[in-house]
Amino acid sequence: MAHDHEGPLARLRRGHEELVLRQLRTHGPLSRGELGRLTGLSRTTLYDIVAALIDGGAVVAAVPAAAERRRGRPVETLSLHPGAGQAIGIDFARRAVHVAAVNVAHEVIGSASAPHGAGLTWGKRVDLAARLVGGLAGGTLRLGSLSGIGVGVVGPVHDAPTTDASTPDTPAPGTSGAERADSLEGASRPHEDLPVLLRKRFGVPVLLDNNTRLAALAEATWGAAAxxxxxxxxxxxxxxxxxxxxxxxxxxxxxxxxxxxxxxxxxxxxxxxxxxxxxxxxxxxxxxxxxxxxxxxxxxxxxxxxxxxxxxxxxxxxxxxxxxxxxxxxxxxxxxxxxxxxxxxxxxxxxxxxxxxxxxxxxxxxxxxxxxxxxxxxTLGEVGGALGAIALVLHDSPLLTRYQTPNSVE
Known part of the structure; x- marks a missing residue:
């Protein structure tokens, strides 16, 4: 029989910590005032939780550079520690693969793209994506505590994003006959097979959605409507x-x-x-x-x-x-x-x-x-779908429920 060694106060505190971490993961850098509005925590509780997270290394505080400051006292912003992990986004466009990487502090680490022929199989497209990802940040990327990959694909994705996403092999409603053939070549069930191929390659959960819809999320996170x-x-x-x-x-x-x-x-x-x-x-x-x-x-x-x-x-x-x-x-x-x-x-x-x-x-x-x-x-151009795929991980993934401090990151 399992025993719960945490008392009610410890569980409540842990819940508050995870609430703060979730908001920082989803929204990126926030002031204490913004965190208070998003979490609903009292000022005293919030400041106590934030101080503990900063001491533990999960959260870092920063003051805007002089050129960015407004009149009055500078407002300190809080973000997840950049070294705690990264998220990868991949956009499998019709005839190209786009990849990007962002750390948990919402800082874009890098992006890359490569075109390919219409007949490239899904296995080879995944190989191409892996090579592009391997070249980001000088090959030093590590998924760490936010282990996850967001993926954008052409066409409707009927189910909510999940590692086991399985949808019919249905092309985007707006594609022409030739474009439909392009989107289906190389796999009989691309939306069903792709997460499995990626999970096997990267060993982490995969979240899947339509790449144009993901570009909307990217523009609202990093782009024109940030x-x-x-x-x-x-x-x-x-x-x-x-x-x-x-x-x-x-x-x-x-x-x-x-x-x-x-x-x-x-x-x-x-x-x-x-x-x-x-x-x-x-x-x-x-x-x-x-x-x-x-x-x-x-x-x-x-x-x-x-x-x-x-x-x-x-x-x-x-x-x-x-x-x-x-x-x-x-x-x-x-x-x-x-x-x-x-x-x-x-x-x-x-x-x-x-x-x-x-x-x-x-x-x-x-x-x-x-x-x-x-x-x-x-403003994000062709990499928008890949960045939106990362935003999908940052917004929807429950993967940061056990954060790591910099000392525990491999």
Whole structure:
């Protein structure tokens, strides 16, 4: 028979410690005041717990550099000890692998990417990811007390992220026939097999989600909307999709289909979409749709280069921006985000895209919401999915329940 050698006060204190550690793991550096609001602990209890965690080496305190300070007494911030462990994120995009590593203090250690052919098997993609991870931080990475890998994949992930994630071999609703073949080549059940392959390779739990949705979480954690609790993210690429961060957490939806903004009707009676509907936003705002509307450009680079001198290219993008802004306004009216982030390769068009998007947003938002329009370009680029996969570990993983002090880290 097992005996509990901890008394009720010791168990209560341990619970308070884990509560503080969980908030620092999820949110990154926080002031004592922010920690108090998030944990609900009294000032006396919080200060006592924080002092013990600092003495034990699990938490470090820092004062902002002189250039970052505001008037008055500098506010000390608290974070998990950077040496306590790292988390790895991997984004298995359609024809590339992106990896990143972040320590438990939310400091980005490094990132890397490599393209691959469409026929590469999942086993070889995992090998490629392992080589990229091995090159981060000079090969000195160690997972330590936060042992976990977050993984982004193309297509819907129907179940909540888990090491044993198992979902049907279903491609993203917005992919074309060729893209669907790309996403499925090399494995009969990629979402089922991938966590098993990664767990075997790295020996740690694997958390899985859609890579575009993870990019939304990354932008809300490290990118254009860092620290914002309610974020709407839209990515305009070969497909059109996005994600919602609500109350600081990623919203997945009941069936893992949250963020499918590319399949909101933007042109009633328009072109048939690969999802089976007509006139979806993806049929007018994806890279392929833009090039179909202006074939003289040849490719995206040619289209972007033509924008300053080609009125026809600008008209195409103006129409795209209007459609995008109209759809975004409908979503904003429904969910009320603090910040809307626009990313993907098409967003590299800059003001030529953002200006018509903002005009349509203003025209279709409720009047009371118009002064609060905050449309921002994404900042993390192609590594966003991998960073979002790390944020998934930091937000959702219960892996830091037994923290290690620097002296105990191998």
């Amino acid at each position: 620290g914002v609790q309610d974020v709407l993210y839209l990515r305009l690429s070969h497909g059109v999709g996005g994600g919602l961060v609500v109350g600081g957490a990623l919203h997945r939806g009941a069936h893992g289909l949250s963020g499918e903004f590319g399949h909101i009707t933007a042109e009633p009676g328009g072109r048939r979409c690969s999802c089976g509907k007509d006139g979806c936003l993806e049929t007018v705002a994806s890279i392929g749709a833009v090039l179909d509307a202006h074939p003289a450009a040849g490719d995206l680079a040619g289209f972007l280069a033509a924008l300053p001198v080609d009125p026809a290219a600008r008209r195409v993008l103006d129409d795209v921006g209007t459609r995008v802004g109209t759809v975004l306004a409908a979503v904003c009216n429904a969910v009320g985000p603090h910040v809307t982030v626009l990313g993907g390769e098409l967003a590299e068009a800059g003001p030529a895209l953002f200006e018509p998007v903002e005009r349509a947003l203003s025209a279709h938002l409720m009047p009371v919401s118009r002064p609060g329009i905050d449309l921002r370009p994404a």
